[in-house]
Amino acid sequence: MGFVDLINVKKYYGRENPIPAVIDFNLSVEKGEFVTLLGPSGCGKTTTLRMIAGFETVTMGKILIDGVDVTYLPPNKRNVGMVFQSYALFPNMNVFENIAFGLRVKKKSETEIKKRVEEMLNLIHMQEFAMRYPHQLSGGQQQRVALARALAVYPEVLLLDEPLSALDAKIRVELRSEIRAIQQKLNITTIYVTHDQEEALTMSDRVVVMNKGMIEQVGTPQEIYNNPKTHFVASFVGTLNFINTKVVDKNKGILEVAGQKFDIGRPLSEFAHEIITVAIRPERFKIIPDENSTNSLEGTVSKVTFMGAIVRIKVKLGDSVVSCDTFNNPSLELPEIGDKIKIYFSKEDLLILSA
Numbered sequence: 001m002g003f004v005d006l007i008n009v010k011k012y013y014g015r016e017n018p019i020p021a022v023i024d025f026n027l028s029v030e031k032g033e034f035v036t037l038l039g040p041s042g043c044g045k046t047t048t049l050r051m052i053a054g055f056e057t058v059t060m061g062k063i064l065i066d067g068v069d070v071t072y073l074p075p076n077k078r079n080v081g082m083v084f085q086s087y088a089l090f091p092n093m094n095v096f097e098n099i100a101f102g103l104r105v106k107k108k109s110e111t112e113i114k115k116r117v118e119e120m121l122n123l124i125h126m127q128e129f130a131m132r133y134p135h136q137l138s139g140g141q142q143q144r145v146a147l148a149r150a151l152a153v154y155p156e157v158l159l160l161d162e163p164l165s166a167l168d169a170k171i172r173v174e175l176r177s178e179i180r181a182i183q184q185k186l187n188i189t190t191i192y193v194t195h196d197q198e199e200a201l202t203m204s205d206r207v208v209v210m211n212k213g214m215i216e217q218v219g220t221p222q223e224i225y226n227n228p229k230t231h232f233v234a235s236f237v238g239t240l241n242f243i244n245t246k247v248v249d250k251n252k253g254i255l256e257v258a259g260q261k262f263d264i265g266r267p268l269s270e271f272a273h274e275i276i277t278v279a280i281r282p283e284r285f286k287i288i289p290d291e292n293s294t295n296s297l298e299g300t301v302s303k304v305t306f307m308g309a310i311v312r313i314k315v316k317l318g319d320s321v322v323s324c325d326t327f328n329n330p331s332l333e334l335p336e337i338g339d340k341i342k343i344y345f346s347k348e349d350l351l352i353l354s355a
């Protein structure tokens with residue numbers, strides 16, 4: 001058992017024609033862990049988070065926090081703190097009073113409130129903003145205050161619902177590491193919702209990839225990125241080339257594309273089909289071989305896009321077009337459209353996702 005456990009949780013909206021929003025959700029979050037629910041719009045992330053907070057009822061299943069069944073407890077009895085995308089600060093209260101709010105509800109003494117709010121202001125580096133009102137703050141500052149307000153009451157679990165989505169790109173990146181640093185400092189168990197894969201990969205101990213109300217895969221950011229278990233995870237997280245290939249030798253794992261053979265390095269006996277799809281990340285292709293290059297394919301350059309740090313070269317291989325990302329460097333001679341090009345890769349980098 002973990003610190004937060006969801007056991008066979010289901011959520012259906014509506015009575016007449018119930019719509020499933022979350023289906024058979026099982027997850028165990030450890031104490032101090034930062035877990036992110038990642039998935040496209042409508043996949044059930046927010047519903048799951050709101051069920052943990054107690055803002056949404058559970059249709060079936062159980063939610064435990066620190067071993068206690070909280071499934072039917074109201075939000076204020078669950079000891080969780082929540083931060084929303086919209087900040088939801090009280091506009092008529094200054095920063096101090098916003099942070100103090102939960103402590104006043106809990107009838108803490110003035111001395112205790114002052115001490116705790118100051119601790120929180122230090123934590124978010126906003127000591128000098130105590131007397132400001134929300135409308136006098138930037139979006140990023142408002143979200144830090146919302147975080148401080150959620151943390152002020154010593155919650156056991158912190159829930160964040162797309163807290164950075166309303167902010168501009170630069171602040172978003174800054175706040176990612178700030179939130180993660182605060183979470184680690186307090187060692188607070190955190191469940192974070194986002195549809196932004198970069199956010200999920202950079203901030204989390206583990207990522208839960210969701211699709212259509214169900215969990216597709218749970219794993220560390222590296223596991224999710226390097227070993228996606230399903231087609232959905234592979235295409236939702238990062239960029240991936242899918243190549244349809246003909247099976248030449250099932251036992252040896254030899255495939256063919258555009259009349260060229262390559263070795264996948266493992267038997268393919270579990271696949272019944274003669275055509276299988278393999279996948280490879282654009283950055284795993286090399287235009288200059290290295291020590292891991294066990295295979296190569298020749299194709300024709302169909303597009304070259306300079307993107308700053310990297311250059312994306314599109315290469316036509318028979319009916320497929322693959323993207324190949326290479327680091328930009330001043331000595332790199334860029335190919336031109338129509339050039340023949342050899343792309344190199346390692347058999348280790350090939351993913352077989354489906355027959």
Ligand code: ATP
Binds near residue numbers: 020
């Ligand atoms: P987003 O990123 O857009 O917020 P999400 O992954 O958080 O999406 P949810 O908001 O949890 O997804 O919604 C899951 C499903 O439940 C969707 O199909 C949505 O339309 C439906 N849904 C959510 N809230 C309600 C509601 N109050 N009544 C009926 N259906 C709802």
